[in-house]
Amino acid sequence: MFFAFQEPVMIRVVVEQPVESTGVADVLLGAFGLTGALIVGALALGLLFGAVLIGVKKMRERYNLEPVPDSEALKIT
Numbered sequence: 001m002f003f004a005f006q007e008p009v010m011i012r013v014v015v016e017q018p019v020e021s022t023g024v025a026d027v028l029l030g031a032f033g034l035t036g037a038l039i040v041g042a043l044a045l046g047l048l049f050g051a052v053l054i055g056v057k058k059m060r061e062r063y064n065l066e067p068v069p070d071s072e073a074l075k076i077t
Helices: 026-064
Strands: none
Touching: none
């Protein structure tokens, strides 16, 4: 008896524009973009690390700080 008083279900159909398909060229451009970003990041980190190493070397020369030779640090005589 309660089912007779329910309102009907309304369905609204939304028409959307079709999605453009992804082609081989799009995938290749995306892959090259990601590869390029990784290469740029690796180069930046390499330059930063190299600059730090050169800076440490120049600082040691400036203040006459010589590192302990490996033979003494490892106690090899």
